[in-house]
Amino acid sequence: MFEIRVICEPDDADRVSAALAAAFNTGPARQCPTRDGRRTRLYVTADHRPDFEAWPTPDEAYALAPNILCEIGWTAQTATDTPFGCDLGREYWLRKAAVLDRIALRTEDEGLTSDATDAAIEAARQLIAHDRDREGGCHGTPYRPEHPATAANPRGYVRQEYAHWVKTHH
Template sequence: MFEIRVICDPADTDRVSRALAAAFDTNPARKYPTRDGKRARLYVTADHRPEPGPWPTSEEAYALARSIVREIGWTAQTVADKPFGVDLDREYWLRKAALLDRIALREDEDGVTGDAAEMATEAARRLIAYDRDGAGDYHGAPYWPEHPATDADPRGYVRQEYAHWARSQ
């Protein structure tokens, strides 16, 4: 465990605290004014995050998943029901990415060559971007959206998040 001290503009304290929490396992920041009163001092007790374990396997992630046909129907119906200009929510992006991942896995099993893996990876990146922007309520254990392993294996991130989502439904 170690202590981090940051001196910053008071308007940046929340952003700095979030960045430190993303990089380390932190306790809440203690905030004090600097001697001149123009800046803020943040003191954060932190520790290195434990080494994450492996991504969930596709069998673990999709054990509770509905059939691919039902998910295609749900995805299409969700888009059709949204009024023009209304953003789709995280559940849509998660389920779409998981659906495309499952289709790509099926193609691999059947020895079919197509673009499903590329589409699944792009959908996974869209979910990750959604979560990074703070719009999503991601699970993030063991890998959070900013983790380097997430960039290296976007579909693994989808499986992690889908497994958590499915268990909580």
């Protein structure tokens, strides 16, 4: 167990406390004004969170996935068929993130340098943002979109969600 002291603007105290609570197991934040009275001191008793559970491996997540060309075709057709300005839906963001993850895995396995990894991470972040902004839809076991492990490993989140989705949609 340890104690964290933060000096921040009074308007930031709640946001700082929430960020610390997301990263650590914390007690309630104690607040005191700084000596000059213009800022706030936060004292938080904290402890490390237990180790995160393992994400599904790519083999586990994509065992039942259609081939990559079919998935590219599906995502392209869905994007084309959806009227401009309309929500593409969670299935689109999930399948797009998964196919880009699978492409990145192949290039990484072959030792190739490409933008595939960056594209996979960005697509994963789009899925996470979609899941954060909308109630329901995400499987969230063991990690929800707002969990620190998700931010640390967005492609792991895609694999978790795809593994669940593919089992329930075949």
